[in-house]
Amino acid sequence: MTTSRRPLKMADIAALASVSTSAVSLALNDRPGVSEATRQRILSIATELGWFPNAAARALVGARAGxxxxxxxxxxxxxxxxxxxxxxxxxxxxxxxxxxxxxxxxxxxxxxxxxxxxxxxxxxxxxxxxxxxxxxxxxxxxxxxxxxxxxxxxxxxxxxxxxxxxxxxDDGAAIAATVRRLVELGHRRLARVSEQTTMAHTTIRNRAFVEACTGLDLPSPFVVEAAPSAVGSRSATHQLLTGTTRPTAIVYDNNIMAVAGLGVAHELGLVVPDHVSLVAYDDSVLCESTHPALSAISHDxxxxxxxxxxxxxxxxxxxxxxxxxxxxxRLIERGSTGPLRAPDPTLAGR
Incomplete structure (x- = not known):
């Protein structure tokens, strides 16, 4: 025959600590009214016994839920x-x-x-x-x-x-710095594949991207809104890379979108970064695992x-x-960004 263990109560702790149950309550709920030595003795006994407070009971006395x-x-x-x-x-x-x-x-x-x-x-x-x-x-x-x-x-x-x-x-500062670096590499036709503009971070990044391009006297940049997923990014990237004026660098709103964009570039016969440079936002092991590895705007x-x-x-x-x-x-540069090194294959025969 098995016997169930009786639930541990404050009275049990009080008996072992030789204090009142009210003193135990004060100590366990981190309230004044007991000395520090008594509090530590009660907490030590409670820990040894594996005591945890009942959430509903704590709520009734206004204690924290933890x-x-x-x-x-x-x-x-x-x-x-x-x-x-x-x-x-x-x-x-x-x-x-x-x-x-x-x-x-x-x-x-x-x-x-x-x-x-x-x-x-x-x-x-x-x-x-x-x-x-x-x-x-x-x-x-x-x-x-x-x-x-x-x-x-x-x-x-x-x-x-x-x-x-x-x-x-500071997403705005990060985007502006990335635009400046892409310009240093010789890029002038830039694009961004962004999440929905209902998101505050997307609005900040889009504004910083356009303002940085304008301040550097670049042609009007492309900004394409997409679902923050591989499917959404594939559609947006295909739209950009098959247009009449193809960008030479694209900045994505997350690393999943950038990985999907890299796949579309490969499918279209474009070499990254010779024909187009790609940058992800939010670095991860995923960015390091592609070929070429994705440059990324990184923070911890x-x-x-x-x-x-x-x-x-x-x-x-x-x-x-x-x-x-x-x-x-800050921008971590890897194999997916660099200067243009090859003629644009999409312009052949035009």
Whole structure:
């Protein structure tokens, strides 16, 4: 016959520590009222016994849930392919784990489902704070979440989330520097394959791209909007490379799009970079594994996630936190960029 183990209670810890259950509650919930020595003795006993608080009971007394929430409004299958998200989440969890805080991750089909998830989590006191990823133009989420009176951090340029605590990378400066480098290599007909312009980072990159080309007196650049996927990029790249005026360099909004674009160039008989140079955004092992290896606008995405996690924990603790610039991504040059070295095969016979 088997016997089930009785659930561990605060009274058990109190008996072993020779203190009252109220003292145990104060110590475990990190509240004043017990000496530091007593607190450490209680925590040590609780750890040895494998005690974990009941989430519902913690909510009733206003204690923290020990969890923060992240909702992604993208297909789950795409997240597994796009290295940015997995690296960012890994960094986020690394920062949270230092404070023994968990991450509650959920996928939503659309913005309304995302907002409904936030409302449910807040009503159920499931999370102590939220991470708002994929900042959008005219994004309603920061204002609505602020009205829920829950701490949150926005990942993206604070100009698109006024008054919110934000952490971001300077995409505009990175794009401008990349355009200047391509011009140094002799390119003048430039193009960009971008994500949807409803995204704040896409709008920033597009604006910086056009302004940099204009400032360098280049012909009007091509900007083609596409779904942030291999399928979307293939269509956009084919459109650019079979047009009457083919660009000699293309900058993509992520590495999946750049890999797909490289495949289209090969299929059309173009040699990269002799006929066309390609640049990805967000470097990864994937960029190093193609032939030729893809040049990429790179920043440490894992560190970016850690930065966001630390900032959110500060906000949860009531620390006044200003928007924080994480990094200015930089171009890593590999085999997919270089000066034009061969006649344009698409112009043969014209």
């Amino acid at each position: 969890t923060v929430g992240l909702v992604l409004t993208r297909p789950a299958r795409d997240i597994g392919i796009e290295p940015f998200y997995m690296s960012f989440i890994a960094g986020l969890e690394a920062a949270l784990s230092v404070q023994r805080t968990g991450l509650l991750l959920q996928f939503a089909q659309d913005e309304q489902a995302e907002l409904d998830t936030y409302r449910r989590w807040v009503a159920e006191q499931r999370v102590d704070g939220l991470v708002l990823l994929d900042l959008r133009v005219n994004d309603p989420r920061p204002g609505l979440v602020r009205d829920m009176a829950i701490p949150f951090v926005v990942i993206g340029d604070p100009r698109y989330a006024p008054g919110a605590t934000a952490v971001w990378s 995405v894992h560190s970016y996630g850690e930065h966001a996690g630390r900032l959110l924990l500060d906000v949860i603790d009531g620390v006044d936190s200003e928007p924080s610039l994480d990094s200015v991504p």
